[in-house]
Amino acid sequence: MFTDFIDGPFWTFSVSVFAIGVIWRLISIIRLGVPGDLAVPREDGGAGGMRTILSRFMARPAVRKRALLIVVAGYMFHVGLFALLFFAQPHIDFYVDRFGVPAWAGMPRWLFILTAEIAFAGLIMAWLYRVMHPVTRMLSGIGEHTASWLVFFVMLTGCLALLEQYDSLRVLHFFLAELLLIYFPFSSLMHTFTFAFSRNYTGATMGRRGVDA
Amino acid sequence: MNVAVRHGLIQILVVIACLLLFAGSPVHAQSSQDDKAPVSPIDVPNPGAELWNAVRERGGAEPTQQHPLTAIWEDVLQQQDTAAKSQARSADATSMINASGDQWRQLRREQLIPYGGALLLLSLAIVIGLSFVKRTAHYSESDMIIRRFKVPSLVGHWLMAGSMLFLAFTGLVLLFGRFTLLPLTGSDFFSAFASASKEGHDLFGPIFTFALIIFFFQFVSKNMLHYRDFVWMARLGGLFEKKPLKAGFFNFGEKTLFWLVIFFGIALSVSGFAILFQNLLPGRDLMLLATLVHAVSAILLICLVIGHIFMALSTKGTMDAITTGDVDANWAKADHSVWYEQMKEAGHIRKRIAHASDDAGKEIPVAEVSAEQTGAS
Numbered sequence: 001m002f003t004d005f006i007d008g009p010f011w012t013f014s015v016s017v018f019a020i021g022v023i024w025r026l027i028s029i030i031r032l033g034v035p036g037d038l039a040v041p042r043e044d045g046g047a048g049g050m051r052t053i054l055s056r057f058m059a060r061p062a063v064r065k066r067a068l069l070i071v072v073a074g075y076m077f078h079v080g081l082f083a084l085l086f087f088a089q090p091h092i093d094f095y096v097d098r099f100g101v102p103a104w105a106g107m108p109r110w111l112f113i114l115t116a117e118i119a120f121a122g123l124i125m126a127w128l129y130r131v132m133h134p135v136t137r138m139l140s141g142i143g144e145h146t147a148s149w150l151v152f153f154v155m156l157t158g159c160l161a162l163l164e165q166y167d168s169l170r171v172l173h174f175f176l177a178e179l180l181l182i183y184f185p186f187s188s189l190m191h192t193f194t195f196a197f198s199r200n201y202t203g204a205t206m207g208r209r210g211v212d213a
Numbered sequence: 214m215n216v217a218v219r220h221g222l223i224q225i226l227v228v229i230a231c232l233l234l235f236a237g238s239p240v241h242a243q244s245s246q247d248d249k250a251p252v253s254p255i256d257v258p259n260p261g262a263e264l265w266n267a268v269r270e271r272g273g274a275e276p277t278q279q280h281p282l283t284a285i286w287e288d289v290l291q292q293q294d295t296a297a298k299s300q301a302r303s304a305d306a307t308s309m310i311n312a313s314g315d316q317w318r319q320l321r322r323e324q325l326i327p328y329g330g331a332l333l334l335l336s337l338a339i340v341i342g343l344s345f346v347k348r349t350a351h352y353s354e355s356d357m358i359i360r361r362f363k364v365p366s367l368v369g370h371w372l373m374a375g376s377m378l379f380l381a382f383t384g385l386v387l388l389f390g391r392f393t394l395l396p397l398t399g400s401d402f403f404s405a406f407a408s409a410s411k412e413g414h415d416l417f418g419p420i421f422t423f424a425l426i427i428f429f430f431q432f433v434s435k436n437m438l439h440y441r442d443f444v445w446m447a448r449l450g451g452l453f454e455k456k457p458l459k460a461g462f463f464n465f466g467e468k469t470l471f472w473l474v475i476f477f478g479i480a481l482s483v484s485g486f487a488i489l490f491q492n493l494l495p496g497r498d499l500m501l502l503a504t505l506v507h508a509v510s511a512i513l514l515i516c517l518v519i520g521h522i523f524m525a526l527s528t529k530g531t532m533d534a535i536t537t538g539d540v541d542a543n544w545a546k547a548d549h550s551v552w553y554e555q556m557k558e559a560g561h562i563r564k565r566i567a568h569a570s571d572d573a574g575k576e577i578p579v580a581e582v583s584a585e586q587t588g589a590s
Contacts, residue, residue, distance in 0.1 A: 124376075
């Protein structure tokens with residue numbers, strides 16, 4: 001019964017909350033608009049925005065020097081999680097089954113395991129940095145910690161179910177993933193989508209003023 | 214802060230334990246009951262199964278009642294050293310049967326598990342017993358602090374500690390679970406629980422190795438032996454003396470722990486990778502040896518870590534060093550006097566305030582540590 005609930009109504013509910021919540025928040029941001037700029041632009045704002053979206057993927061030299069650990073850990077986690085979400089064969093099979101999308105090539109199993117380990121090490125180091133560094137510790141609230149631990153437990157339970165022979169382990173992973181979907185739109189995890197908006201805003205504003213941001 | 218961090222870590226461990234416990238939840242029991250719908254068994258002759266059943270019974274059967282297949286087993290055992298031929302070129306391809314596997318199984322069941330379990334319980338009993346001994350603070354708090362560990366060192370320590378605790382928990386389930394948990398929980402629960410533990414153990418093993426390498430390079434320079442360490446060792450760390458012994462950044466006890474952790478960590482990592490990639494090993498015996506080395510190293514390391522955790526939690530001021538990175542100046546003066554003097558000369562003693570950068574480097578008197586206070590430790 002619990003399995004049926006997690007696989008059926010709760011899945012529908014969590015995906016609905018995720019989709020509606022994310023769209024609602026993005027539309028809210030877009031509707032805020034930008035203040036009018038009456039000055040003659042020195043450069044195209046769109047180009048500046050795109051340049052900043054891409055250039056901010058590289059940490060600035062000062063940040064690399066002073067906080068190399070968090071830069072490396074951040075990349076390990078984010079790239080690893082992206083690869084796991086979209087190129088782990090069990091996930092591809094799931095998307096094909098649930099959404100009816102055509103299948104695509106997944107990672108070989110050894111790479112899947114290696115990616116999971118890199119993502120885990122990155123997530124743990126990033127969280128430890130968050131609680132150990134006096135500044136990030138003060139900046140972090142319950143929301144950041146909840147997001148970190150929810151993602152960690154989703155990843156952990158997914159790896160515990162790697163043998164794919166126990167339905168209880170799959171259901172546990174699925175249940176936590178659904179909780180994450182519900183929590184996502186109301187949390188700082190929204191940076192998955194909003195990072196592009198904020199970078200574009202900064203880049204476009206600075207671009208129009210002729211500043212390389 | 215310390216209490217909050219400690220409580221937080223305990224809560225996280227409890228959540229992990231609950232998640233693993235959920236692995237054998239009624240969900241699986243329900244599904245397995247559904248799977249148990251009456252299905253007529255198909256009688257498939259399996260000579261291999263008969264042989265193994267006979268092998269299992271060979272110890273208890275009377276010679277007159279001995280299963281005829283047992284004789285085959287005995288013959289094979291006697292001829293195992295006889296050179297055989299095979300088209301296959303894989304490891305042990307010409308070995309008819311590997312008797313060392315049976316010896317390994319007996320060693321594991323009759324020596325490793327009971328003695329290993331006893332050693333772990335003894336360590337816990339010692340720590341619990343010591344926790345009842347009243348310990349007074351060995352220094353008085355001042356308003357001055359010294360930076361002992363930078364953030365990367367804290368992260369390196371906790372990455373290794375966290376992965377090690379997870380591996381210890383899942384490893385103990387795999388080693389002792391069959392004899393301790395299975396009778397309590399039943400096979401439905403335990404099979405899922407053990408499977409989750411095994412997958413988690415395999416996954417976090419390489420993370421532990423990664424953390425061990427980082428940890429080694431972060432701390433090795435501070436753990437090289439010094440002549441004062443031999444004095445510290447000869448005088449048993451000042452255990453029976455009122456005045457604390459001179460020590461640098463780490464004392465001899467801490468350095469010993471570091472090198473033992475590195476030694477057992479390497480043994481665990483090498484044997485762990487050998488088990489993970491056992492098909493690449495040149496022979497089966499090496500894999501059996503790797504599992505024994507892995508289990509023995511793990512048990513000894515867990516015993517060490519139990520003592521380490523007890524010392525960290527029971528010695529006032531020690532947890533501050535590894536949670537905030539800062540220690541009280543008087544703590545440093547009492548336990549690591551040589552390092553304290555170095556910090557004092559370098560002007561690295563600062564006030565205990567949130568943003569003390571303006572005061573960094575200013576020399577402010579630190580309270581003297583009394584002989585009574587230091588002798589109490």
